[in-house]
Amino acid sequence: MTGDRPLGLVLLEMALLVLLGPLVTGVIQKMKARLQCREGAGVLQPYRDLIKLLRKGTVQADTVSGFFQSIPVLVLAATVAAGALVPVVRVGPPAFPLGDALMLLGLLALARFLTAIGALDAGGAFGGMGASREMTIAPLVEPVLMMVVFSTALTAGTTELGALAAHRGTSWIVAWRAADFLGFAAMLVLLPAETGRIPVDNPDTHLELTMLHEGMLIEHSGPGLGCMLLATHMRQIVTLGLVAALFFPALPADSAGTTGLLLGAGAFAVKILVLALYLALVESSYAKLRLFRVPQYLGVGFVCALTALALRIL
Amino acid sequence: MSAETVHTIIDDLGALLLFTMILIIAAAQIYRAIYAVAAQSLFIAIAGAVLAMATGNVDLWVIAGITLAVKAMVLPWVLHRVVQRMNVRREVEPVIPVGATLALAVLIVVVSFQLSASLGQVRQAITGNALPVGIALTLTGVLAMATQKTALTQMVGLFASENGIFFTAMSVTQGMPLIIEIGVILDVILAALVMAIMVLRVRSTVDADIAELARLRG
Numbered sequence: 292m293t294g295d296r297p298l299g300l301v302l303l304e305m306a307l308l309v310l311l312g313p314l315v316t317g318v319i320q321k322m323k324a325r326l327q328c329r330e331g332a333g334v335l336q337p338y339r340d341l342i343k344l345l346r347k348g349t350v351q352a353d354t355v356s357g358f359f360q361s362i363p364v365l366v367l368a369a370t371v372a373a374g375a376l377v378p379v380v381r382v383g384p385p386a387f388p389l390g391d392a393l394m395l396l397g398l399l400a401l402a403r404f405l406t407a408i409g410a411l412d413a414g415g416a417f418g419g420m421g422a423s424r425e426m427t428i429a430p431l432v433e434p435v436l437m438m439v440v441f442s443t444a445l446t447a448g449t450t451e452l453g454a455l456a457a458h459r460g461t462s463w464i465v466a467w468r469a470a471d472f473l474g475f476a477a478m479l480v481l482l483p484a485e486t487g488r489i490p491v492d493n494p495d496t497h498l499e500l501t502m503l504h505e506g507m508l509i510e511h512s513g514p515g516l517g518c519m520l521l522a523t524h525m526r527q528i529v530t531l532g533l534v535a536a537l538f539f540p541a542l543p544a545d546s547a548g549t550t551g552l553l554l555g556a557g558a559f560a561v562k563i564l565v566l567a568l569y570l571a572l573v574e575s576s577y578a579k580l581r582l583f584r585v586p587q588y589l590g591v592g593f594v595c596a597l598t599a600l601a602l603r604i605l
Numbered sequence: 606m607s608a609e610t611v612h613t614i615i616d617d618l619g620a621l622l623l624f625t626m627i628l629i630i631a632a633a634q635i636y637r638a639i640y641a642v643a644a645q646s647l648f649i650a651i652a653g654a655v656l657a658m659a660t661g662n663v664d665l666w667v668i669a670g671i672t673l674a675v676k677a678m679v680l681p682w683v684l685h686r687v688v689q690r691m692n693v694r695r696e697v698e699p700v701i702p703v704g705a706t707l708a709l710a711v712l713i714v715v716v717s718f719q720l721s722a723s724l725g726q727v728r729q730a731i732t733g734n735a736l737p738v739g740i741a742l743t744l745t746g747v748l749a750m751a752t753q754k755t756a757l758t759q760m761v762g763l764f765a766s767e768n769g770i771f772f773t774a775m776s777v778t779q780g781m782p783l784i785i786e787i788g789v790i791l792d793v794i795l796a797a798l799v800m801a802i803m804v805l806r807v808r809s810t811v812d813a814d815i816a817e818l819a820r821l822r823g
Contacts, residue, residue, distance in 0.1 A: 597711050
């Protein structure tokens, strides 16, 4: 089987995503701080947090089962595996059977499921509440993400992200069809939900009333918490990479050689930065929604995605 | 501009119009609905300009200009003033849950596409999705009117529905006669003014809104 992305390149892209994941969070936090007229921590702060956590010891509740220990590793593994499916420096189908966008969404859902299981396992009230909320939101987000993927995949004839991005080609809004606008709108609505940000979730707070994702991490400590945080950063950059692959222009697959790769990496960085700026702007200008208003907010995304599909099919 | 380009641009504008319509239906605050309907009118004006460029019809330029001035600027401004004058709560009050309204909107979109497919060959100026999108916009505007309790949000729904009719007319007929279009626009302005004054008057004399008038029997 021939393809544009050999195994080495896929592994390199995966490593890049793991390394850059915390940086994206740092950049978003920095932009948020500047938008709110604060100085803010440096963009490298998430790395420092991770290093600090990895050095610390672990404290656990007495009630946890043996499975609890392995949860952070499993979550991180699932999220990193999802990272392998996102095209970063070069588009085009991989040289070996890898998996497609559905696999990616499935792996992210698996990570989410494991996180919720871990939170319930510890038996804390916060964890249980966070898990139940996360599991209430997730079934509203995941099908809509799939519909957006389908609405783009219909024209490309494949759900493999590399090939999808290659089909998208180098042109941008000029080549967008009507359904792409609605699909992108749906994606913009969903993006804060999927990355766990305002107006759906608040990543900065540990107040029990407001949190979804953080509530589930509260029983983890030390290296385990480090793994969970790294998985969160990873999930964020993977989601942004998915949007970039679906909707933003890609370099042609034949731009081989080191310059091509560097150019691809630069283009990817720009796309991620633009999306990060969007997230920071939304986070700074909106208040967190009440939990019961979230389905209404996500409903907008659902209707947009469904209309995009209707425009494609009907 | 080639016919293909025009076709694509009108399709894209149709998608944006549908998106603003979804925003109007889902708006939790009345200001957002007003901004969304202003944006929608702006897109309608752009569509008119594109069609004018494509067909070389001077009337369409005039209509695009009037739409931009009246519907995208003056009417939202009037609505904005009324909201400020009334000092209302900014939350909108739907009759049925917004989720149900959104589901109905999806149904309407699908039905409009089926409907225009079953119409067979329609002699359209612009082929493509313009006709079903126009029908969907009109019906969703009616839906927005039907599911709101306050007069102001019903006005927003009326303008949105009016936009849908405009879009359908433009895309199907290469531009209606200028006199008709101007007549329709004057109608809308007059309706808006009358409704704005009525809303303020009703508010100031009996302090009630449309929903409470259901109990009023002669």
